[in-house]
Amino acid sequence: MNDSCMLVNANDKVIGKASKSDCHLVDTYGKVKLHRGFSVYLFNSQGDLVIHRRSKHKITYPNFVTNTCCSHPLHDIEEEREEKDAIGVRKAARRQLNRELGIPLDQIKLEDLNYVMRLYYHDAGNDIWGEHEIAYMFVMQKDVDIKPNPSEIDEIYYIKRENYHRDILEMDAPLTPWFALILKHRLANWWDNLGNLEKCTDHSIQSFYPK
Numbered sequence: 001m002n003d004s005c006m007l008v009n010a011n012d013k014v015i016g017k018a019s020k021s022d023c024h025l026v027d028t029y030g031k032v033k034l035h036r037g038f039s040v041y042l043f044n045s046q047g048d049l050v051i052h053r054r055s056k057h058k059i060t061y062p063n064f065v066t067n068t069c070c071s072h073p074l075h076d077i078e079e080e081r082e083e084k085d086a087i088g089v090r091k092a093a094r095r096q097l098n099r100e101l102g103i104p105l106d107q108i109k110l111e112d113l114n115y116v117m118r119l120y121y122h123d124a125g126n127d128i129w130g131e132h133e134i135a136y137m138f139v140m141q142k143d144v145d146i147k148p149n150p151s152e153i154d155e156i157y158y159i160k161r162e163n164y165h166r167d168i169l170e171m172d173a174p175l176t177p178w179f180a181l182i183l184k185h186r187l188a189n190w191w192d193n194l195g196n197l198e199k200c201t202d203h204s205i206q207s208f209y210p211k
Contacts, residue, residue, distance in 0.1 A: 004075040006036040012118065012134045012205060017075035024060055024129045032122065032132035035072065038089050039178060040097060040113065041187070042068040043141040043194060048158040049187075050101075050146070053173055055154050060129045063154070065168065066176040070135070071096040086115045089136045101156075102147030113138040114197045116190065120207040123177035134205055135178060137186075141194050161191055181208050 005023045007016040014036070023035045042050045050068045054061055073080040073092035080095075082088035090110045097103045117137045124130040148156055159167055168175070168183060175183065185208045189200045 003072075005072045006075045006081070008034055008036050008134055010034070010120075010205075012036065014075075014081070020072065023072075024125075024131065026124050026127055026130045030124050030127070032124070032130045034132045034134065036089070037070065037072045037131075037133040037135040037178075038093050038096075038138065039067050039119075039135055039182070040069040040093050040138045040140060041182075041190065042097075042144070043139070043191075044158070045141065045143050047141075047191070047194065048160055049164070049191070051157050051159055051168070051179075052101075052148065052153045053155045053157075053171075054176070055150065055152055057151060060125060060131065061174075061176050063173055064176045065157075065171050065173045066179045067182065068140075069093065069097050069100050070176070070178065071100070086136055090115070090138070093136075093138055100149050100152045102149060103144045107142070107144045108140075112140050112142055114140065114201075115203065116197060116201045117186070118203060118205045119178060119181065120205050121178055121181055121209075131177065133178070137182070139190050139194070139197055164191070184208070 003020045004017040006014045009015050023033050054064050056062045073089050080088040080092045090113045094108045098105050119135045122132045193199045
């Protein structure tokens, strides 16, 4: 939790850095520092979505079910600060796909990571550790070798498009807040347009909370 995340303002401009621990600590007012994150939604060639149950050893959202991979670009890694075409965040996503899921780096090209949107969300978690992010969303469809890191992942699931909503909600585990928002508002559209993701790409910062 000592890695430095990127603090951002409401327009996703980097304004500083803070440790991963400080970026997830809920203060006495129920607030968490706004920082940059990302999520990857990996589908195989059959159209199955890869999701996982987070390790029980995770500090934030242990045992929660979530999307394929989610983490943060690191401020102290210079190449992950590159802004153009979200290249820096793509490099961070590639790094984390290797670290969390054991996917060999030579199986992940930056162009495989289709940048479809940015999501703003805030969640106070367990009132000790929470999240407050502008998260870049990447969709990737490719057959890759997966060897989960047990310190990050307890179990991998392959979810089919048919009845996916029911199958995920019936799992005996809560969903991470960012995954729950995407499940409700965007996942079906991405799934149905895997061959034409430009149709559902919008790089504006989106929030699904009531106005």
